Amino acid sequence: MLRNTIIDLLMRIEQDSGYSHLLINNEIKKRNISPKDEGLLTEIVYGTLQRKITLDYYINHFVTKKLEKWVSVLLRMSIYQMVYLDKVPDHAIIHEAVEIAKQRGHKGISSLVNGVLRNVQRKGVPDTSEIKNDVTRLSVETSHPEWLVKRWIDLYGLQITKDICRANLNHKPISVRVQPLRITREDAVDNLMKQGYDVEPSPFSPQGIVVKKGNVIKSDLFKDGYVTIQDQSSMLVAEMLKPQPGMHVLDACSAPGGKVTHIAEKMQNNGVIQAHDLHKNKIKLIEQKANDLHLSIIDASPLDARKLKEKYPENTFDRILIDAPCSGLGVIRGKPDIKYNKQKEDITKLATIQIEILNQAIPLLKRNGFLVYSTCTIDQEENEKVVERFLQANPSFSVDSSFFEELPEFLQDSLGVTKYGLQLFPHSYDTDGFFLTRLKRR
Numbered sequence: 001m002l003r004n005t006i007i008d009l010l011m012r013i014e015q016d017s018g019y020s021h022l023l024i025n026n027e028i029k030k031r032n033i034s035p036k037d038e039g040l041l042t043e044i045v046y047g048t049l050q051r052k053i054t055l056d057y058y059i060n061h062f063v064t065k066k067l068e069k070w071v072s073v074l075l076r077m078s079i080y081q082m083v084y085l086d087k088v089p090d091h092a093i094i095h096e097a098v099e100i101a102k103q104r105g106h107k108g109i110s111s112l113v114n115g116v117l118r119n120v121q122r123k124g125v126p127d128t129s130e131i132k133n134d135v136t137r138l139s140v141e142t143s144h145p146e147w148l149v150k151r152w153i154d155l156y157g158l159q160i161t162k163d164i165c166r167a168n169l170n171h172k173p174i175s176v177r178v179q180p181l182r183i184t185r186e187d188a189v190d191n192l193m194k195q196g197y198d199v200e201p202s203p204f205s206p207q208g209i210v211v212k213k214g215n216v217i218k219s220d221l222f223k224d225g226y227v228t229i230q231d232q233s234s235m236l237v238a239e240m241l242k243p244q245p246g247m248h249v250l251d252a253c254s255a256p257g258g259k260v261t262h263i264a265e266k267m268q269n270n271g272v273i274q275a276h277d278l279h280k281n282k283i284k285l286i287e288q289k290a291n292d293l294h295l296s297i298i299d300a301s302p303l304d305a306r307k308l309k310e311k312y313p314e315n316t317f318d319r320i321l322i323d324a325p326c327s328g329l330g331v332i333r334g335k336p337d338i339k340y341n342k343q344k345e346d347i348t349k350l351a352t353i354q355i356e357i358l359n360q361a362i363p364l365l366k367r368n369g370f371l372v373y374s375t376c377t378i379d380q381e382e383n384e385k386v387v388e389r390f391l392q393a394n395p396s397f398s399v400d401s402s403f404f405e406e407l408p409e410f411l412q413d414s415l416g417v418t419k420y421g422l423q424l425f426p427h428s429y430d431t432d433g434f435f436l437t438r439l440k441r442r
């Protein structure tokens, strides 16, 4: 029953590209899956998705004919469990897969499934180190499409690309941000430790806590809005925006509200924040998060950030955040489907939108104000190149040099510091891949 649910989920994720986390959560709720099975389901779905290219390479070694989608999915998830998990013995995995194949297909299919899996059990999976071409080998070993591996090698060289690709296969560590108007970080750490969580303060933000062990979503602190989940890299945004109580702030791409609520906390819930997002249906996510965290200064409404100038006069805001729509290539660990769904052309289109949004936002900034530009991608075309193009077209603006001095000390000479901002890679500090910079008028 659980394995059939997993097959259905994996097939739907392939069809409705980009929403694996939402589909998994909905399915768990809908089918009333027990907490133990929930863990196994999540692990098999994410793991199979994360290793899709590698698993297909293994399958193609044993089968040459084209397989129906569900048969590929069944083989992938079975081989994933046999090779990467040690929760269920191989013979039980094979037995269950053959039973599913019998239910869903004809006898020929169940014999094929049986044959492939028995081969994997007996001979093991093929050795990928024999693949001569660097790009193909890395693509197969770490399950990233070849165009992406090639692009990263061109941008960052082979070693960094290997590091990125390997880090993308790791589990994403969870971190939380405390709501400092409701609880201190010390008290939150104390509280979580007493409940058996293994936690430590984050070096990225005075509000951050890294949760090394334990499901923090189940904690009272999370349920009652004392902490919220946020990657450490994202916490840098509000820190570097430096909003003060009483200010007028714009967050132009705000949903689901992770950063805007952090900004409101730093303003001590005093001032006004205009929070917009293109998608009407996402506005309630911002409102919900603000509500959960007891924050009342966020005024959320739908708006296309490419039309900001139509809504606001010049010199309106003390601070502006453009946390731009991006390819998401920095968050592959948590959303593996991104690596299969994004194409080169998407990156170029996104860079055009990012520049358009920046051009709309910048006149709205007051004379001594700051604008933070950030993305959760590691692609230079959406990050450094966008900043470079923007500065060329707007010579009265520059990257604020104090930005670099104000970064936490351990980041100041990190691999990703360039004259355009800070690029965090997933392998550097075990955070999401993330870019941010701060612009100001010269």
Ligand SMILES: C[S@@+](CC[C@H](N)C(=O)[O-])C[C@H]1O[C@@H](n2cnc3c(N)ncnc32)[C@H](O)[C@@H]1O
Pocket: 252, 253, 254, 255, 256, 257, 258, 259, 260, 276, 277, 278, 279, 282, 303, 304, 305, 306, 323, 324, 325, 326, 376
């Ligand atoms: C990186 S996410 C923002 C995350 C958010 N700042 C947070 O911390 O929770 C980018 C957001 O931009 C929105 N978006 C996409 N195109 C937009 C546009 N033209 N104008 C405004 N928002 C847009 C997307 O719906 C998405 O919610």
